[in-house]
Amino acid sequence: MGITKTEIFTAEQNQLAALAKTFGHPARLAILQHLFLIKDCVCGDLVEEIGLAQATISQHLTALKNVGLIKGSIAGTRVCYCINIEKWTEMKHIMNAFLNQDVNSNDCC
Amino acid sequence: MGITKTEIFTAEQNQLAALAKTFGHPARLAILQHLFLIKDCVCGDLVEEIGLAQATISQHLTALKNVGLIKGSIAGTRVCYCINIEKWTEMKHIMNAFLNQDVNSNDCC
DNA sequence: TCGTAATATTGCAATATTACGATTAATATG
DNA sequence: CATATTAATCGTAATATTGCAATATTACGA
Numbered sequence: 001m002g003i004t005k006t007e008i009f010t011a012e013q014n015q016l017a018a019l020a021k022t023f024g025h026p027a028r029l030a031i032l033q034h035l036f037l038i039k040d041c042v043c044g045d046l047v048e049e050i051g052l053a054q055a056t057i058s059q060h061l062t063a064l065k066n067v068g069l070i071k072g073s074i075a076g077t078r079v080c081y082c083i084n085i086e087k088w089t090e091m092k093h094i095m096n097a098f099l100n101q102d103v104n105s106n107d108c109c
Numbered sequence: 110m111g112i113t114k115t116e117i118f119t120a121e122q123n124q125l126a127a128l129a130k131t132f133g134h135p136a137r138l139a140i141l142q143h144l145f146l147i148k149d150c151v152c153g154d155l156v157e158e159i160g161l162a163q164a165t166i167s168q169h170l171t172a173l174k175n176v177g178l179i180k181g182s183i184a185g186t187r188v189c190y191c192i193n194i195e196k197w198t199e200m201k202h203i204m205n206a207f208l209n210q211d212v213n214s215n216d217c218c
Numbered sequence: 219t220c221g222t223a224a225t226a227t228t229g230c231a232a233t234a235t236t237a238c239g240a241t242t243a244a245t246a247t248g
Numbered sequence: 249c250a251t252a253t254t255a256a257t258c259g260t261a262a263t264a265t266t267g268c269a270a271t272a273t274t275a276c277g278a
Binding site for chain 1: 113114115117118119122123125126127129130131132133134135136137138139142145149150159160161180181182189190191192194197200201204205207208209210211217218
């Protein structure tokens, strides 16, 4: 149905899935990488940088804001975005807990 | 349009996005966690374990197989799945490279 | 071979996502 | 104040995803 049955999964599974889904589009990865690369906030130039329409970039920024990975502040006519370090760190812990569950698993197939 | 413009992104960005997208559904996380938990291959009991219809589970297994994170082998009428450790390790390297890019970034917003 | 069990595939409906043009709201600047 | 600039939002089209029933396939045992 295109609708995920979140109620049959744990809160942890749903949270991790939501974070992973956010990383599941190259434009959002490009936005995050650009933010890390310039080591500063980015004000406006993401549209030329990435090459999607302004409305589309705005949607991706909203998606990143919704999971808390970035935050924005208004600076005149522009809006500046930067990584939310606290959330980024928290996300890393969640991701690592999942990625590092593979101790001693055996390859039986 | 529901279609991602992959051609404007790097191969690395598209590859990471594809992996992340696979983790972007709680059912697929549940399948992977079950595989790690039992430390063996899983043959058939995923449907009762997870609580989605057999057709749906089969689809999620196919998605996991397509990115190479699991592999299956036929054992009679059943099919056994297990983690593909090589791919899992490779995926971890890719994910970690992305997650650990945050050295010295400053919180300017 | 026939029936059964397990899994995959197909077809479909509902919903989500991606993308963009147009519009709107807010703030600068002349 | 009028106009330009910037970004969010709206509306819409195209495509993708999720989920399941029905069906197909495959392997096994009687």
